[in-house]
Amino acid sequence: MAVVNIVDLVSDPERWRWGHRTETTMNLFYYPAACSLADHIALIETGLPYKLLGITHEKKTEDGRDFLSLNPKGYIPALELDDGTILTENQVILAYIAEQSGKLLPKDGILKWRTLEALAFMSSEIHGNYNPFFKDFPEPEKVRAREKLKKAFALLADQMGDKAFLVNNEMTIADCYLFWVLMATPRSGLAVPKNLQDCFERMKAIPSVIQALTEEGLI
Numbered sequence: 001m002a003v004v005n006i007v008d009l010v011s012d013p014e015r016w017r018w019g020h021r022t023e024t025t026m027n028l029f030y031y032p033a034a035c036s037l038a039d040h041i042a043l044i045e046t047g048l049p050y051k052l053l054g055i056t057h058e059k060k061t062e063d064g065r066d067f068l069s070l071n072p073k074g075y076i077p078a079l080e081l082d083d084g085t086i087l088t089e090n091q092v093i094l095a096y097i098a099e100q101s102g103k104l105l106p107k108d109g110i111l112k113w114r115t116l117e118a119l120a121f122m123s124s125e126i127h128g129n130y131n132p133f134f135k136d137f138p139e140p141e142k143v144r145a146r147e148k149l150k151k152a153f154a155l156l157a158d159q160m161g162d163k164a165f166l167v168n169n170e171m172t173i174a175d176c177y178l179f180w181v182l183m184a185t186p187r188s189g190l191a192v193p194k195n196l197q198d199c200f201e202r203m204k205a206i207p208s209v210i211q212a213l214t215e216e217g218l219i
């Protein structure tokens with residue numbers, strides 16, 4: 001895990017605003033507290049150099065570019081590689097970060113696939129069902145989504161069991177996404193199973209998570 005001195009971080013605003021600076025820095029396009037937080041945590045945890053770039057409501061990037069011409073999908077996360085290539089879709093960006101760093105993804109055996117499976121599950125079955133709450137859909141749609149979320153969280157809780165993290169006793173990219181998923185779930189009004197909530201509380205104390213939350217102005 002990356003070790004961070006929180007005092008250094010807070011006393012060096014340039015670092016927490018822009019992330020680590022090196023010659024081959026990747027740009028992570030993000031909104032504070034949005035699902036790009038998963039990638040942000042993964043970048044810090046793996047030690048890959050990155051720069052955070054916010055997007056305005058008018059889809060202008062923090063460095064003055066037109067976000068839609070970079071990413072016609074219009075949403076975050078998007079990762080700009082040092083050759084200008086843009087990668088989108090959270091699951092893919094997380095897998096890219098894991099592959100580039102050789103961290104946060106079990107190398108062999110079924111756990112690697114369980115990690116990717118968990119990411120796909122959280123993306124489609126959980127994040128997908130947050131829309132009625134994020135976009136304030138009519139109540140019946142919220143009720144339906146809450147039922148689906150309840151089942152999905154029960155399955156995730158079974159998968160975690162008494163392990164420290166979702167697929168393993170070591171953190172993976174699935175946990176980076178899980179952290180955001182759990183951070184956002186109060187908006188649905190749903191209580192999550194205890195082992196997931198406990199994992200969320202433990203993750204709040206991980207230095208990479210603290211750093212990401214600090215850089216996004218959330219703590």
Ligand SMILES: N[C@@H](CCC(=O)N[C@@H](CS)C(=O)NCC(=O)O)C(=O)O
Nearest residue numbers: 034035074075076077089090091123
């Ligand atoms: N399929 C995308 C969805 C990403 C997504 O929903 N991003 C949200 C933030 S969590 C967003 O940018 N919403 C603003 C918009 O769509 O304009 C992924 O999994 O990366």
